[in-house]
Amino acid sequence: MAPQIQLGLVGTGRIGRVHLQTITQRLPQARLAAVTDVNQQAAAAAAEAFGIAHIAPDYDALLADDRIDAVLICSATDTHADFIIKAARAGKHIFCEKPIAADLAQIDAALQAVEAAGVQLMIGFNRRFDANHQRIRAAVDSGEIGTPHLLHIISRDPSPPPLDYLRVSGGMFFDMTIHDFDMARFLLGEVTELYAAAGVLIDPAIGEAGDVDTAVITLKFASGAVGTIDNSRQAVYGYDQRVEVFGSAGVARSDNLFADAVTLSNRISVYRGLPLNFFMERYISSYQAEIAAFVACLVTGQPMPVTGIDGRIPVLMATAARRSYQENRPVRLDELLTDG
Ligand SMILES: NC(=O)c1ccc[n+]([C@@H]2O[C@H](COP(=O)([O-])OP(=O)(O)OC[C@H]3O[C@@H](n4cnc5c(N)ncnc54)[C@H](O)[C@@H]3O)[C@@H](O)[C@H]2O)c1
Incomplete structure (x- = not known):
């Protein structure tokens, strides 16, 4: 043993x-x-x-x-x-x-x-270990949906974190969108350019803390594919986590997860419960799988599945998003590399 x-x-x-x-x-x-x-x-x-x-x-x-x-x-x-x-x-x-x-x-x-x-170093991008995201990645890798043309990530939190947390978090692009930047790379490879439109629509205190709470980021990939990330700090119906990759031969799409699969119908409407409320419910299996993967690599000496470079590139993307938002223009990632 x-x-x-x-x-x-x-x-x-x-x-x-x-x-x-x-x-x-x-x-x-x-x-x-x-x-x-x-x-x-x-x-x-x-x-x-x-x-x-x-x-x-x-x-x-x-x-x-x-x-x-x-x-x-x-x-x-x-x-x-x-x-x-x-x-x-x-x-x-x-x-x-x-x-x-x-x-x-x-x-x-x-x-x-x-x-x-x-x-060895592993970075905690747990969403790579989610079964839905892994199936979409498999659909991309296997060619089931042909050549990917479009990526859409909808990633909205149920409510903003406390201001004390926000102040040391690095801001929304670095704290929240960072997962979506990683997911974009995980699914379609490297991004060369992005444009971030963002604002403060939920709580003025977030703006006073120097942050934004709402954003759409458009992405251009090295492959030629294009994509969007849609972020909000406050979706009143719960944690909204959806991903779609559209390709030349089809589309792979994941929906939100729910506590049960029941829909109720009456004379007025067809309805169901809200999505699982936040990351600790929605992504619990992915957290378990990422820590299991970390320990397995320690036991076997295999390379870690999410490396330090995988941790660095989404921060580069977040830095580009911040600059894009501040200067209201598309930013190429290699522009930041030459900044030194
Ligand atoms: N992968 C994910 O989905 C995910 C989810 C939540 C948080 N996070 C990340 O995890 C980190 C913690 O987030 P959280 O939500 O658990 O925050 P939290 O505020 O609930 O917990 C952070 C803890 O760290 C402690 N701490 C702070 N500074 C310390 C220091 N110098 N030495 C020792 N302890 C210290 C605090 O006392 C607190 O108990 C953040 O970097 C966040 O981005 C990742």
């Missing part, structure tokens, strides 16, 4: 607890050796909920724990790049939540530290 992988986790908030649940309840080949969080109460509550024996006083102490083979970085976005560098220097393999950072120079420093240390 392969030895058990010992894991440490930093950041026991929303997503940290999702991963703790997967590791402690579904992955016998991994063991959660310790957790830490600047909010010690949050760490203590998570440790109790998931039966974790050790709470490290801080991240440095977690990294100093010789039992730990790999860390999961689930703390706020503005900690990720620094925490990757520290983990790499401590010789730990790393799973890091998206995005690595909003700043490309910080990402490059983190990726260099990983390379220099020779540790």
Whole structure:
């Protein structure tokens, strides 16, 4: 039997607890050796909920724990790049939540530290592990829908996150659209140019925090295909997650997921319940599959399925989207490469 992988986790908030649940309840080949969080109460509550024996006083102490083979970085976005560098220097393999950072120079420093240390790094683009998205990708790869011409991603949250979260998130393009940029690459390959039309239509406080809450981004792919991403921070009917790839020989389309498959009909209408409300319900299987994939790669030594470069390119796209929105013009991605 392969030895058990010992894991440490930093950041026991929303997503940290999702991963703790997967590791402690579904992955016998991994063991959660310790957790830490600047909010010690949050760490203590998570440790109790998931039966974790050790709470490290801080991240440095977690990294100093010789039992730990790999860390999961689930703390706020503005900690990720620094925490990757520290983990790499401590010789730990790393799973890091998206995005690595909003700043490309910080990402490059983190990726260099990983390379220099020779540790493995996986970025948490969980939607690649969703069964619907994988089936659409398979339809593209197999030629079932011919040559892809159009991509449409509708990605709307049920409600905006708290302002405290927004302020350290990097903004909507870096925090939310980042998943859709990754999905666009996952399905149709590299994007060469994009144009972002965006605004503040939901809450003026989001605008005062320097962010937007509504956007449509048009994409041009290296293949010649074109696409759109449609984002809102507030869909009153719940989490709206739909993807369509239209090609020369057909179309592959995924709809929202629901708690049940029942429709009710009466004299007035045909109706059904709302879509699953948010990411923790809609994407739970994908989170479980991504952590299982991470642990499997640690066990086998296989390359990680979502690499540091896969983490970097969507941030480049988000940077282009921000510039496009600010300057109200299409932005080529290679324009940013020559910025240095
Ligand atoms: N892949 C996904 O679908 C997904 C979903 C949600 C969040 N995320 C990402 O995960 C990260 C956390 O998001 P969340 O929603 O869980 O946020 P959260 O605010 O619920 O939790 C973050 C936790 O990190 C802790 N923390 C912050 N700074 C720290 C530090 N310096 N040291 C130790 N702990 C620290 C906080 O106390 C908090 O408990 C963000 O980067 C976010 O983008 C990814």
